[in-house]
Amino acid sequence: YHEGRGADAPAPPALPYALKAGRMAHLGDGPGHTDGSRIAPALKPNAKRPVGRASVPNVPKPDLRSLPAWDIGISDGEDGDVPGKDYMVFSANVWNAGPAPLVVDGFRSPGKDLMDAYQYFYDAKGKQVGYSPTGTMEWDPRVGHEHWHFTDFASYRLLRANQKEIVRSGKEAFCLANTDAIDYTVKNANWHPNNTDLSTACGQQSSLSVREVLDVGSGDTYTQYRPGQSFDVTDLPNGTYYIQVIANPEKRLHETNLNNNVALRKVVLSGTKGARKVTVPA
Template structure:
């Protein structure tokens, strides 16, 4: 049963943000958010709760793993909230919004690091009009922020998530000007049977009044379709996908950067390199050669790729950003696309122009190409932290990767300097079909930046080859023998040892 969208639903974005997209190709960094023009009077931020018109989600064991697309958009000035308590733990925490026009007290808190009873949710069962609406209140944390304007500050100056500890004494959460934060986090924690619902979310009165939100700004509504899916977390019927629109404006399609020579002199750059494949084994049926692979960044700058969702599509336009030595944005260029990857071992957004895997014949011509052609960039392994610009605390740095859920409309994926991204054998696409291949010598080829789309320091070190021999043993079972790399060898589970 389908239902027309409610006329009160808000659409993502604003005319001002659309106009902001029509800027110069090179975007100057804005350190610390938007600064008022000389002589301009400071003002408090404008806050607006937004949601997509329709969201389709699947349950997994009765739970919904989605933030449902609800975002708190912040424009005009940053939103910063401090929560503190006395060191003797004899009183409840207090929360204060630190605004340009002065501090504003927020409602009474219970725990440091969350906003108590921040949201009011009203759920109406559209399949059963006689059912009583369900009303719930829930606490929240402003997290997982993304830019909604390309001329806002490049980095998020606030923590990406909230950390809870019963003995915490102080916490800071916030949203930079020109950014939007999730109000649910990665999980909405809803438990409803499959069906179609109207979900209205409202910032509760005490917070809305303190933050200067109007009745329209504090409420957003979506049509929520819940489907039963017990066997695949996050899987979706592509034919049932809602029409999702972008939640931020993207930069000019002509970024003005085609090569290293176009960058300002001395701009740090990433340098993608491939490690030899490892953990190589044949599956039990003898039909697939499974492997793990790692592409890492040996440059002196993080690889930063932002995605902007296309209107009504499961595709994002991707842009590579370039930073100066202080981490400020100095340039960008379009570098392909990101796509939603629905496989059970992925269920997030992948960048499509990062690496390819091939199984080569003994003469190094292609025998088979892996079906895996997209990646979510993330720091999984510290490969070389002794290099110039290597990030020693990559998991804590501001430019953290967010692979995102289906409702995400803009995203940032990052591979820090000195770090690599490993995809293990159990991931979908990490194998070659060998059922029709003859026994013999082959090479597992891992190639970073295969189409030269990304701008990097050196493209001559993007390839790695790992020699293997596929054979059939006396029992008719297909096996593989993997050549060592120097004095290093590894077993099929990827455990390295020195010969």
């Protein structure tokens, strides 16, 4: 399903990919991501947007971390991409090591295109004791999305061998959902998260409010096959590069640790235009 995957990333039992003429052709997110097969009720936001003075109390907070990219390959693009181009595609995951969940509500006025987003903080008994404005949510009308995205949750960048940025993915807004169990041994891990399905977690176009949660121990996986989300490598020279995954890139979210948000994966680009290849060193 792709070339040079490397021994560090074992294949899942059901892959959302097909091989077409030696290149990656993507069929969808797969069961339980956007197809509604994990029927989960939508989370309910607070009845009203928070009022009063914003505060960030000294209580447990989430710890967002990035996993190194995997499922790395070359594609000739999807609908909406430029024909004749070579795209480097990959999967990425940002997860929450805790000890507190990430809870974000979005609120908008009728007719507005953006929601105002707020992060909430809770004491040891689960009582909300503070909040902080944390950017916006935007409606994504594209097929395969069609839900509210929290902006600036993560960022994907392709770096040169000297780790200087060369290409940035257009994907920087996300519907948060607990698509994958990453580490349920961390403190306060929730073994039974509610919002595991993107098709139910992030609202409808008519929604005036949305709650998005990333529970402790779980992560949110995105496959990079949709238009604008992969790296255009058509004109890049062959050689060594790094895929960089950054959680909370603008540091708008409050965390226990901001020093563990970046993950790198080395890749080697080869081949010729229209027949590029990527290998992943062990």
